[in-house]
Amino acid sequence: MLMSNRDRVARVHYMPNGFRLLSAGDHVLCAETGQKIDLEELRYWSVERQEAYASCEISVRAALGQG
Template sequence: MMNRMERPEPGTEAQLRYTDSDYHVVKSGAFVRCAVTGLAIPLDELKYWSATRQEAYVDAKAAGEREKAERAKK
């Protein structure tokens, strides 16, 4: 696990394990990708994710779009 003092290499994608209220770094990196848009999200700006789906979202709109799409499947 990465601590707050470690700085990942710029341009490397992190791997995270998401929980309901936090996330844990599995592989250090500078960003994760939004599951909806594919945009890079710097870890210090990551605010939206799904622990159930284990995916990140760039903003509330993207998270809502994913939720809407999942509900439509049912």
């Protein structure tokens, strides 16, 4: 049976210039809001904390400890 990656959270390793899928899926969750982020739309993350963020504003707040 083929397994679909649709509507499945991916496990991701975040690197300075990109990310690598550790397990298949089509989205990740924002570490601050829990919002679903499609992998095609993923632009903001923390390499140090290995967290994804839904927007630039949210990533800055998290970096400043204001999350």
